[in-house]
Amino acid sequence: MTIKLTDVAKLAGVSPTTVSRVINNYGYLSQKTIDKVNQAMEELNYQPNSLARSLQGKGTKLIGLIFPSVANPFYGELIETMENYLFEKGYKVILCSSADNKEKERDYLRMLTANKVDGIIAGAHNLGIAEYEKVGLPIVAFDRFLSDSIPIVSSDNYAGGKLATEMLYQSGARKIAILTGTNQSDSPTNSRLQGYLEAIQHYELEALVFDCLPDMSKNLKALTIQKLLKNEEADGIFCTDDLTAVLVMNEAKKIGLAVPEQLKVIGYDGTRFIQDYFPQLSTIRQPIADCAMLLVNLLIQRIETKEELLEENYTLPIKYVKGDST
Amino acid sequence: MTIKLTDVAKLAGVSPTTVSRVINNYGYLSQKTIDKVNQAMEELNYQPNSLARSLQGKGTKLIGLIFPSVANPFYGELIETMENYLFEKGYKVILCSSADNKEKERDYLRMLTANKVDGIIAGAHNLGIAEYEKVGLPIVAFDRFLSDSIPIVSSDNYAGGKLATEMLYQSGARKIAILTGTNQSDSPTNSRLQGYLEAIQHYELEALVFDCLPDMSKNLKALTIQKLLKNEEADGIFCTDDLTAVLVMNEAKKIGLAVPEQLKVIGYDGTRFIQDYFPQLSTIRQPIADCAMLLVNLLIQRIETKEELLEENYTLPIKYVKGDST
Structure with a gap:
């Protein structure tokens, strides 16, 4: 407190x-x-x-951004866009890269509270609800459930998971697997899996769920993918993030599987980076700029009006972007 | 002041x-x-x-990082590594993404000075020397000449440019072009071009210098690359950053040029990101972790001892990492 x-x-x-x-x-x-x-x-x-x-009624004009990593292009783009909006509104950004490390995230929360930032935008997900509730600062969350009183901004993960699976089906895949980047049931990202399962059930197909978690090493991820490609003979894979989809395409190439003829692949995120450098990948695009603007606006509203009466969930629409991998 | x-x-x-x-x-x-x-x-x-x-003799324990972009994986990785070291030493990071925008960089310098950060690590390059000199804070620079009194940390750009060109030559290329990401003569990055020219002269080849600048749109870059591939019939291209090298490989694929058989490509930077997701690209790897640690240590030394007697240039060794593109 x-x-x-x-x-x-x-x-x-x-x-x-x-x-x-x-x-x-x-x-x-x-x-x-x-x-x-x-x-x-x-x-x-x-x-x-x-x-x-x-x-004096003045804030510090500092905002803490707690995210797992800036070296990941998705978070990098989201953070850069938020930093731009915040700068226009006279706020500076304290960057907290929590590195999937509970202790570091906790230390940062303490440091931010002691340093009296005006508010926090959090996209990390190591800590429980209790620790975020006791911070006593205006907070908004990206794609993470942190506490009943903290509003969440996210893209429509459920619709995205469903749409990705439908697109794989429509391009001819019948043995459709999912590589999920999360196993946390309280994360909105988990809804991508729910959307996949819904579509699989609708088409009366067999669900093939594989974990490809952020804390797995690149070699461990490659092993999971190899197993999926060889043993399960999937002909369509929905990856819940684009980078995992790039790994799938690299592994497919290694064992001579033609994309999209023998294997259809679809990712999730659709950063500008992926569109510029991996245009061949089909993906579900999150509206990153809209998410950034909404996160910043909600936080500033909370800071300036002290209003707690914000809606709990803000879900933004996603889009299918067709590349050459479906 | x-x-x-x-x-x-x-x-x-x-x-x-x-x-x-x-x-x-x-x-x-x-x-x-x-x-x-x-x-x-x-x-x-x-x-x-x-x-x-x-x-009280205490600083604010805030460090400003001024870099062009965090959405770029190279800067993202460098910034994340510095943020980690700084966190361990009890410092927090104010992120300033200058977006190749002079006004924004100037505003940030003013804001950082007013906010009394303890020091600045700068890798942006829009402003002249005068504006950095009048800040009156401890500063260290990454890969940029900012002022006589500001030490520079960089990788051995000259050796890197020379080595890249030699590797293209040794893998059989005889019409070797360079795609440079800078046209600023006062930037140490320009030494990559000097290294290229040195090797070209040594082998008695013709120099083919093309600009592929950060402020060019992706389509404009693609046009430059297409022109280079079609009109100049280069059989080897040294790109002064990995992302441009990825674009070259994408454009080569589009027009049916086989890499490395018909065209050898080599990049520069060698981030973990590129090694994980584009392992096929040969590159010159900068020691990012060493750069980050040295930048942080030099800055803290300046902050704590007020010593101005730091060496002016700290040049760290580079490495050739062979992929399948040479």
């Missing part, structure tokens, strides 16, 4: 106005009062500077 | 100790003294919080 001005006032046994005067050196103050307030601030471990700012 | 405590003291006509007392509410102070100091602080536009911190 964030310590407030009133907490200092209460402990010092003075009015909030007096605390404000001590900090800003306004008006008449006895040495006794000054000492009492300073002692209370020390006891509560209050930083005079952040106090001074919040007393 | 950063305004110092002594500037406030001088303007207020009091001792630095008195200024410190006013800010921290220590000891006896007459209202007249308090007013004088506050007035001086206001006139100099001094933020009490940053003052308070610098008086």
Whole structure:
């Protein structure tokens, strides 16, 4: 919980106005009062500077972005777009790359709270709900359920998973597998799997679900893919992210499987990067710019109006982008 | 120039100790003294919080990273690695993506100075020397000449350009072109071109220099590449970054040129990303982790010891990584 001005006032046994005067050196103050307030601030471990700012009603104009990685083109593009919007609105970005590391994410939450950022946009997913709830700062989440009071922005993962599977079916695939990038049931990304299962059931096909998790090494991922291609004889693969789809195409090439003739592949994300450098890949495109703008606008709304009455879920539409892999 | 405590003291006509007392509410102070100091602080536009911190001898523990883009995997990986080292050392990162935009870079420099970051690591290259010199903060540069007093960390661009050209020659290419990602003569990256020219002269070949600049659209780059492949009939191309090399390979495929049989291609950077997802590309690998660690260590050394006696240039060795494109 964030310590407030009133907490200092209460402990010092003075009015909030007096605390404000001590900090800003306004008006008449006895040495006794000054000492009492300073002692209370020390006891509560209050930083005079952040106090001074919040007393003036000014924020720090710093926003913390907690995401698993910037080296991944999807997060890189999302972060860059958010940073651009935030810059236009006078905010600077503190970058927290949580690296799928619980301890680092926890440390960052503590540092951000102590440093008094004005708010947080979080797309990481290591920590439980409790730790995000106790931060006491405006937060919005990208594609992650963090807490009942934290709104989520995401693309329509369910529709995306369903559409990807339908497109594989329509291009002729009948043994359609999914390579999922998450096994967390509380993540909206999991809805991509639900959409896949729905379509599989509709077409009366057999579900083939394989994990290809972010914390798996590249070699481990390659092994999973090889097993899927050789043992399962899948003729269509839906990967819940584009990079895994690129790995599938590389592995298929290695063993002489022709894409799309023998194997259809579809990814998910559709970054500008993938469109520029892997135009051959068919994919489900998330509206990254829209997600970025909405995340920033929701956060600023929360910061400026202190409104908690935001809708819980904001789901943005996805699009199928056809390459040469389906 | 950063305004110092002594500037406030001088303007207020009091001792630095008195200024410190006013800010921290220590000891006896007459209202007249308090007013004088506050007035001086206001006139100099001094933020009490940053003052308070610098008086306590503590920095803000914030570092500004100014780079063209995080959506580019090379910068993404470099930034992520620096952020990791900085985190371990108790520093947080303010991300400034300058987007090849002079105005934005200038605004960021101003914001960073006003926000009192402890230092800056800069890899952007829009602004002239003068603007970096007047910042008055510890700065180190990646691969960019910013000012005589700012040390540069880079990979051995000259050796890299020479080695890339030699590898193309040794794999049989005789009409070797270069696609350069910079036309700035004061950028160390330009040394890659010098290394290429040196090798071309050594082998008594004709130099074929083409620009493929970061601000060119993807279609414009594709046009340049098509022209090079069709009109110049190059049988070897050295691209000064890996992403351009990927575009070359895509364009070659489109017109049915076999790589490496008819066309040898070599890139530059060798990110983990390229090694994982484009393992077929031969490249010159920069030691990204070493660059990141050195940049961070040099900056912290500058911050903590205020030493200006750092070497001007730190050049780290490169490596040839053979894929299937040479």
